[in-house]
Amino acid sequence: MKVLICGGGIAGLTLAGCLERQGHPVVVVERASHFRDEGYMIDFVGSGYDASERLGLLPELERIHYPISHLTFVDERGRVRVSLPYRLLRRRFFEDRHFNFLRGELARLLYARIEGKVELRFHTTVEALEQHGGxxxxxxxxxxxxxxxxxxxxxxxxxxxxxxxxxxxxxFARFVGCNTAAFILDSPPDRLHDHAAFTTLSVRKRQVAVYPIRGGRLATFFLHRAESPIEDLSRESALRELRTVYGGLDWIVPELLERCTQVSSFYFDTVTQIEMPRWSNGRVVLLGDACQSVSLLAGQGASMAVAGAYILAEELGAAGSDVPAALDRYEQRLKPSIEDKQAAGRRMADWFVPKSRFGLALRDLALRVSLWPGVSSMLRRRMAAESLFRS
Known part of the structure; x- marks a missing residue:
């Protein structure tokens, strides 16, 4: 079966690898002129971890994993409010089945597995399509x-x-009430004293996170409440928004805002979910954020992209020539989990970016007690999801 995948990100590259191993000729087209390294640190856990284990990816994921020391939350002056040891969090909540890495690093890893086996055309996209039978x-x-x-x-x-x-x-787009930005600096600001932690400054309706990455660099992540999605996603518009929203904050924020004008890779977007009644139309099917965007508030977007690609390939392999049946089963298996995560993401907005000082205090209290043995066991059970894969 000859397959065209539009999109050379995590979902598209995972699917390309799965289908190539099944013997299908695959072409991948990607609008960007090169690999996109922009983005932010992602949590990789759950069904994506399970799918990666089946694909033999875990040793490679371990190599790009960032074992940060602590999750640290600070106030607007950089004073520590809460600090949690990452290793303990990883063990208590995820039984060590959890990774942190940048989206671009995962994409490069996935591409390395198919390089020379699958045709990938950069700076190319689909301009028109017509369906004729099969x-x-x-x-x-x-x-x-x-x-x-x-x-x-x-x-x-x-x-x-x-x-x-x-x-x-x-x-199909549902704005979740936040805008976000991310970029990478070649070196951390002098006022950042802990270079090993994932550090988040939280104030009402805004947060700024910084975390170390390889090469002595520092990755940043901005998230703030917004009344409506921003229409102009250009770099100039994004920089204006960041200065307007974060310009009054102290600690390292002024230096971040000053230095972000010189970075080569800059990410900015609205926080959006995609909700659709159907994911396929004839011989056209959607995958990853194109149909199942859960938003960064829910997390697991990259994880579910890998899981979704694995499930789609699995159903196509089992269905033989009955492609429509495979597309239906792919949606039936994955969509309920995506809808649950989307609903959880909308509820998580108040946790990520509280609207009031009371909300901040309540979140900090919840973080402090989260590692108590009884509490962590309860949270682990609530966070656990039924496997998307057949045993």
């Missing part, structure tokens, strides 16, 4: 046309394939 005719941005037996839209929240096959983004 085939999809596509016109690409490089001017070529071709027929495929399956077209997969793994091209993110702002999916071009979703727009072409299902309709405009506003029909």
């Amino acid at each position: 085939r999809v005719r596509v016109r690409l941005s490089d001017g070529t046309e071709d027929d495929f037996e399956l077209l997969v839209g793994a091209d993110g929240v702002h999916s071009q394939i979703r727009r072409l096959a299902f309709g405009p983004e506003e029909r």
Whole structure:
């Protein structure tokens, strides 16, 4: 079965690897001109961890994992409010089945596994598509046309394939009430004394997180409440928003805002979920954030992208020539879990960015007691999810 995957991110690359091992000819097109290293640190846990274990990825994921020392929360002057040892959190909550790494590092790892086996065309996307029976005719941005037996839209929240096959983004996008930004500095500010912790400054409606990454660099992550999604996602607009929202904060924030104008890679977006009645239309199917965006408030976006790609490949392999049946089963297996995580993400907004000082105090109290033996056992049970995979 000849497959075109639009999107060279985590979901698309995972699926490409799975289908290549099944013997399918696969082409991946990616709008960007090169690998996108921008993004933020991700938690990799749950079904994505399980799928990676089946794919033999765990040793490679261990190599890109960042074993930070503590999760530390500070006030606007950089004074520590709460500090939790990461190793203990990892063991108590996830039984050590948990990784931290950057999205770009995971994408590069996944690409290395298929390099030379799967065709990947950068600076290319799908401009038009037409379905005829069991085939999809596509016109690409490089001017070529071709027929495929399956077209997969793994091209993110702002999916071009979703727009072409299902309709405009506003029909499916649900703004979660926050905007976010991330960038990487070549060196940490002098006022950052703990270079081994994941440190988060939290004030009402805003947070700034910093954490060390390889090469002596520092990654940053900004998250703040917003009344409506920002329309202009350009770098200039993003920088204006950051200065407006965070300009009054102290500690290392002024230096971060000053230095972010010189960084080469800069990420900015609204925090959005995608909700759709169907994930497939004939021989066109969506994957990853294109259909199942849970938002960073829910976490596990990358993990569920890997899990979703594994499940889609598994169903395609089991269905043989009955592709529509495989697409239906893929959705039936994955969608209930995605809907649960989306609902949890909306509830988590008050936890991530509390609106009041009382909310901040309540969150800090919850963090302090989270490692008490009885409390951590209860939280672990609540965080545990039923496996998405057949035993």
